[in-house]
Amino acid sequence: MSLSVGTEIETAPQRPARRVPFWAWPLALAALLVVLSVIRVVTGQSDIASSGTLGAALAWAMPLALAGLGGLWSERAGVINIGLEGMMILGTWGAAFGAIHGGPWMGVLGAILCGAVGGLVHALATVTFGVDHIVSGVALNIVALGVASYLAARFFGELEGGSDVQSPPLPSLPRVGIPGLGDALGSVEDKGWFFVSELAALLRAATTDLSILTVIALALIAGTWWLLWRTPFGLRVRSCGESPVAAETLGINVYVYKYIAVTASGGLAGLGGGFLAMVASNAYREDQTGGRGYIGLAAMIFGNWRPGGVLMGSGLFGYMDALQLRGGGSALHAMLLFIGVLLVAIGLWQILRRQAHVQGTVAIVVGIAVVVLWLISDSIPGEITRFAPHLTTLLVLAFASQRLRMPAANGKVYRRGEGH
Amino acid sequence: GGSDSGGDATSGEGSDIKACLAYDVGGRGDQSFNDSAARGLDQAKEELGVQIEEVEASQGENDAAREDRLNQLVDAGCTNIVGVGFIYAKAIGAAAKDNPETSFAIVDDASADSKADNVAQLVFAENEGSFLVGAAAALKSKSGKVGFIGGMDVPLINKFDAGFAAGAKAVDPKIQIQTKYLAEDGSGFADPAKGKTAAEGMYDKGADVIYHAAGGSGAGVFEAAKANNKMAIGVDSDQAKTAEKDVQDVIITSMVKNVNVAVFDYIKASVDGEQMSGLQEFDLKSGGVSYTTTGGKIDDITDQLDDYKQQIIDGKITVPTK
Amino acid sequence: MSTTVTEPPSAAGPPAVEVEGITKRFPGVIANQDVTFAVTRGTVHAIVGENGAGKSTLMKMLYGVQRPDEGTIRINGETVSLHSPADAIKHGIGMVFQHFMLADNLTVAENVVLGAEKLHGIGAAARAEITRISDEYGLDIDPRDLVADLGVGARQRVEILKVLYRGARTIILDEPTAVLVPQEVEELFGNLRELKREGITVLFISHKLDEVLSVADRVTVIRRGTTVDTVLPQDVTARQLAELMVGTELPTPETEESTVTDRVVLSVDGVTLAGAGRNVLEDVTLDIRAGEVVGIAGVEGNGQAELVEVLMGMREPAAGRIALEGTDISDWDVRRIREAGVGYIPEDRHRQGLLLDAPLWENRMLGHQTQQPASRRGLLTQAAARADTERIVREYDVRTPGIDVTVGSLSGGNQQKLIIGREMSHAPKVLIASHPTRGVDVGAQAAIWDLIREARREGLAVLLISADLEELIGLSDTIRVILRGRITGEFDPDVVTSQELGSAMTGAGKDAS
């Protein structure tokens, strides 16, 4: 595990974060919609919360969410998984290979299997051989890139419509939605009513023309929560991440659960890769993942190692991605107003409630500067919009990382019979 | 053409010309730019009976590596070597200096870097071709809004952008043009998902024709067009033929960049014993760039387009490059 | 102490546990050799032996965590081969480890049901069962609590509950009293008697002989990995037992005549340290004079560790002043404090005192990087450091084949001697010794005590923190009790008893002098 930093590791007990009650989620979502409505009304940027943007955000979020979910499985079992990127890459190849030879559902299976193989290798290195988790993950990413690239050249290069770096077009998976609802909601959305239209847009995005894989991914998020927090199996997996030695003394074969979790992690990341190959586009392409495995990991971290958090984190990323790709500079420019106001609010809170005058003042000053920037400019350069999601992640982590708590034994090498 | 080359006569032994292509990452099979070059090579093999060899770059390499690759081709007995893509500019320049006996060509570069007596610089007037499809877009648009999606914000792609905008404005000065570049790096040419989202954003905002110069990401643009019942314009080759079957009908035209013609002509010149070198411009006039009419979607406006074409050829319209 | 259980164990049926000829080797160590004894059902059976005798290893084999190289284990007369704790649990054996095996971030219920989900699921039924068991044995445990929020005593009760939940008929407790104060020990023994009444067999490990004699029905003595004898408590005295354990007479620390001067070397004045929620140190005031050993007694987690950290400069006090020979060092960092002459023997040598994978001579430099013989003007002086390490190995009797082996391959006692040698080599003015003999064998323990005494004679000011009350009483010139971050009492080691100290440590006694 990497360095923890600080001198207070010895005694300062970490307060576990309190659970957020279930009703807080819809409330937060509503608040968010209100904010987006305000921004739309103030700036006139209709794309901020249009069903198109939200739908695209959902689609962009899914591969990240699947990778993040993979990370969650692995890290809940105590194995840091920076190899998600590699597993996703394997998944993109597996999806293409499966889909070409057995149809779309074989593609899904292929993605999962290939990703799972990556997970298995990571498990072998970290669990059986005790290699540092990050080292193994980095090595795996390099291997996976090579394997996928080589296999693609070997198996797609010769095919009609394929090449060394690209598979032929893949058969597509079915798309689903609630019939009739889309148009009705669409007409409400077009009215431009404050909040109501945003809500309609959100519902429309969530109910019309979804890939079946999106639905599956959402189900997997919910399923992961249920499996890990509501079943004996999940308790065992989590215990391996919190205290493998304790689990061992209760007769749990920690290796088995770590293997299962890390392999599942690979399978999920692989499915994320499959999503990219089969839903986001319709072919395998080299470099298709574009670092999404890492982003998924980041989404999981600021989702505080919880499924709902993963969804939120990847949703934020997906939204930023969708917004910048669709709207480009002007839509993101509108977000500046939001960020500025948010910073001022945080600053006031810091000063008034936490007596943190320095941080508070900094936040307020930066916030005002952002608002001024919003006033005097009318677009953001393309290069900057493209890294906006990454900058956002960095900022969110900088502000929130103290509130995060990773599984206690995450990243620690565990060996049977040596912990007593 | 090429029937006069005596290709058939040499087909048993093979010509003593060995034509070799060095691609950038990806190489043959990108269904766009590299493929077009490959077609030229295949044609030369078939019609002129030359021997061929192909290599492609690996990820994240430097000029020295590219230069080494070219030198390995020389070692492998290549007499004519084509660097496909401006990324080879410096490498071609250096390799040409080291191997004065070998003939080189570079696609998409006319800079001092690659200049040498034994180098043919094959460049295209993408802005001129793009002007025509820009005009087509404006003529076909009902909403008065069109879009351009580029893979990467680099001078080469800016040429497409500038030509397209000029063409559209020539038809309708008040036309609204949305422009989007997808990425900072090569991934902008390989990510259909990005193309799709960007195109959907434009269609949602009222555009009804989108022209892409984004390589493989263009597949996503076509998908978006199909889903939204809108129009799209292809690039590099006649994408109404090469794109996936079910989206072909949204492609009203394509700006064809005949890299194959350039590559073939270059090889053929060597076979004919007249080594090609120096700047070779492939523009509207020489047929290096053109627009396609496959699918018959723009049959109603070909007259107007041909009119613009003539004006460009005649120099009455100068198309900007950036 | 309360009544000793003396009725002879009932001999009905085969023994609950029977081991015969057990041998276990580790690389270079024979932890157990030909161990043989039997435990009668429904009794409390104690295993005693000095540090490193092999008690824990033996219990781990009974619990399936480790596997014997030779020998047989019989449970209820049936020969078993235990491959994992799951096998042991199946045979009705449960174990509470020397170090607690709890996941802090899981709830009590989750910790308890883990691995035994088949019994009552992981939901409401399980919680109800936990509450039931808790009530039945008076354990006072709420299944919904987060383990992180629990104190030491409660954690131990959770451990016992874990075992009971699985319906264990034989419970192994490995040094359960080490972390408890006498009053908590009493409570625990009460619980054990309760268990025995229910017909449960208890295997109980300790090297605190008075405790053993008060609670056990039988006592098996292990020395250097081998069973020496099994005796009835009423037949032996503590002294006899001790001799069985050690083979020779037990060394005890003895205070020599006082060397205390009136020159205050380290002065702590009103030090307060903020923690999460409350202050972990509150207005701590004490002086240490040259030639004086000040002992700190307290239940673990009452601020001792924090006090050491503040003194060493690892944490900054919120209020108060620390002065070294009159100079305020409250806001100095660790390095400056060490350079000024404060030696440090950390509580956990593996974590704080050593680089396990580095050779001895590099460990010689640790903590004194800025001083000779480790470095000069920023550059390491390896030759000097090596030579000085050779000297320490010689003078402090560190048993090692050389100074190039990694420190991790030495035994704990020898590691500790190296640390002490290192700290003493820089002629400290103050020595902060935190559990200096924890996990160290008797021989090394005596040697370490001698070293501390010698240093004290030479005018060193020592702050001694220890959980071993005998050690505290034997070495200190004065003892302070720390409770919830406050110094709550001051005792004269010549007259105080362990019981009195224990009362003060738990806040039960008010008779601080």
Place this chain on the structure above:
Amino acid sequence: MKFSPRRLGLTLAAPLLAVVVAFVITSLVLVAVGDPVGQVWSTLLSEPRPRTLVNIINSGITYYIAAVAVAIGFKMKLFNIGVDGQYRIAAFAAALVAGQGWLPGVLNIVLAMVVAMFVGGFWAGIAGWLKVTRGVSEVISTIMLNTISAGLVGWGLRSWGTRAEGSNTRNTQEIPESSQLEGLPLIADAPNRVYTLLVLAIVVGIVYWFVINRTRFGFDVRATGESETAAVASGVKVPRMVLIAMIASGAVAGLISMPSFFGADHSYGLNFQEGVGFIGIGIALLGRNHPVGIAFAALLWSWLEKASDGLQLQAGVSPALVYIIQGVILLAVVIAYEVVARFERRLEQKQVTRQLDTATPEGAAA
């Protein structure tokens, strides 16, 4: 550490084991997919031509510096995944400054290096600062910073870069001729030359070795890497060390592009070599963070890479095969190191006990 044959044997065992494993696995892969095994190996193992040899050394130089940058972090268990971004932004800044030619000849080179180290160090320092003050894992922050640096450089290149007549790329101003380094004619018969700044790589390696092994600062770094808690108790200020180590790592990352920049490229443009930071991670792991080990690993890596063209031309096999070989070597080597280290530790423990037993017979178990 004293020299001992056993130790040396064990040190070499892991990489050799890994190479053999990679050989076997790659062969199996080739057989499985039906590529010509024999031809692949004979192509890969054939002696490189002098020109290729020079190229192998040249990219080895680049990779070497990258790996040292990574290794500085690794020594402290800091995972600087962001070497790539630091290298990129530093290379751009240095190219921008050097292109101005404010100073003549060698001074211009020195200035560029200072700028590169400063910018690289600053960029890495952001991650260090976030870790120290906000507790953000450097793994995540450096990954984000990689993308951000790519964006900033893209924007900078568009703002300040120029497009040469007839060119389709954008570059920074070319450096003056006086600052261009011609190279060292180290390999006979080669038409090309080894980068002059091979010297820089050697200096970086020596300084790295010296600082880590012979200075107090290096001791603090190693101590922190081996046990943070012990380092803290010994007086090391870990947050400060984290910041310094990150900055040092970034500063060295800033130097990565220097040999090729002054030896060949002369300007920063769209053909900039990407991904070097990631290669550096692999090489640092392979070379066990040791200055000499890294040198061998860097040469092995770049030799395999240069063999990939031959693979296409002579064996008709996808050059991606080389990635597999590199990857498998890497994975095998990290596993092998772990296995060997464990074996070594056991061996030593046994030896200690044996030696002590003979010294004090009564100490042995009865």
